Amino acid sequence: MSKINQLFKEKPNRLCSVYFTSGYPNLNDTATVIKGLEAAGVDFLEVGLPYSDPMADGPTIQESSSIALKNGINLDLIFNQLDEIKDEINIPLVAMGYFNQVVRYGAERFCKKCQSVGIETLVLPDMPMIEYENTYKAMFAEYGLSNVFLITPQTSEERIKKIDEMTDAFIYVVASSSITGAKGTISDKQIAYFNRIKSYNLKSTLIAGFGISSKDTFDTVCNHVNGAIIGSAFVKYVGTNGVDHIDAFVKDIIG
């Protein structure tokens, strides 16, 4: 069983995940960030692979990505940074990037590298489901990788069920119909949406993302789904405060 599924088995609720932008704020912060987040009690991590044109991300993550790229980050460096600490960490790693990065790097080469550094889950928000089904699912599986799909309030029931069938890790529940980091609170409409998804009795673990930025929003979301991903709020925090005291940020959210 993959590390992340082992985690879901042991801890079905209040799962806290944090997204960070690799190479941000400084090129070589990756190890400090990962170790810091693991020590602070975060359950699993999303390793952001900075992209020049991140169309599903909000301004905060886009800006951090563009700084990281200016810092000189690239896929090979990220894989090296992860390789160096792979024996010191135990936290499940999810890589989040864009499909073009995988295509250009070479999908098979990308998978091989992911496997060798301990990544077992991918979020590629612009990879079409049909392409995954027809081409990549088998290849990913060969390297112990599974892909995570997003659902939104506009995703149909039929499509959600199909995603549920195709998912080996979790479903990324987009908490609001907005881009990352735009909203401050969880609305009744969003809660109704969570409840609607729950009523489908899906087999997959449900992790909410987009717009979760505080203890309040984290707690509210965790009442309805299995856990949440904090992205923009963390990126903003390390942008201002650096990476040495990230336990303070995490404590503020998960208590």
Added chain:
Amino acid sequence: MSKFQVDEHGYYGQFGGAYIPELLYPNVKELEDNYLEIINSEAFQKEYLYLLKQYVGRPTPLYLAPNLSKKYGAHIYLKREDLNHTGAHKVNNTIGQILIAKHLGKKRIIAETGAGQHGVATATVCALMNLECIVFMGEVDIKRQAPNVARMKMLGATVVAATSGSKTLKDATNEAIRDWIQHPEETYYLIGSVVGPHPYPDMVARLQAIISEEIKWQLKEQTGKENPDTIIACVGGGSNAAGAFYHYMDDEEVALVAVEAAGLGINSGESAATSQLGQVGVIHGSKTILMQDEYGQITEPYSISAGLDYPGVGPLHAHLFESGRGTFMNATDQEALDAAFELTELEGIIPALESSHALAVLGKMDLKKDQVVVINLSGRGDKDLETYIDELEKREARKHE
């Protein structure tokens, strides 16, 4: 089935598709499920053709340019898209898409623009249809295309500056997509070229196909034959070329020449000649050829012409390139400027800088005496006057030396 039409999955050969985050899926699916039925409906066709005729001023002339023909030793026709209302071919597409948006019940229209031509064409049809219009434009382009920004504002559009990346067309497109994600239900994204996720490339090509439809009957009227030997069009995203090529794609006897912007030169590092410098990848929701580094990061293109300053190319053109059906040439900034001055002097027509790239390859081709060449003159040069004045001053200074 044509080899060059989009297939049922939204692909041209290996190119096309819809590489979009789930957040955009319902919008794109809604459009995909409806666009053909709408376009093929009698009501749409009637209103679209009426507006093209009485509002836009179509058909645009197909003009045998006598002096240009003499100079290059061939029969050179200009398809005068520059004479359209708002000054370029862009309005063919915005008229069509605004009718589609209305049909889908959308109240809020968003668009991206580079030089501002598509922005103006969108703001124009939104004024006509009384719909809210928001145009995303790179901060750099806002500064260098001030007259078009003023036009859009006068037409009632809100112009939003894209401040990320290089602050040009690519970034304006990212901002428009982001806005669409935030307002998924009431908003229609009116894309200006044959780019973006399926069905946009096919939809825009169909709406621009009026160009080659007219060339066919106009050429027949003037020469007795529907088919020219060669059609030349400039390509940024590629909408005017798609329109000019559309009805000729399966007639392999007609050579299709796509001209990309070489900027300061193909190997100068300052270029936008995607087919020469790019590799297969995904940009703005479509699998195509794009300029990128070894890690798939999209590189910043460069061209003197804001309309060709784009790091990708529509998937149809990637397919024409890969299959060899299209001949891809390119012209540098200076070659385009020279061609603009040449057309102005020879024929009394000031072309847009984009279209000047198409004119600029005439001298690089081995033209035969009886060869019939159609150049799609996609836009007029009013918007480029500042650039032309700079060039004029340089020319006058050289004369005085």
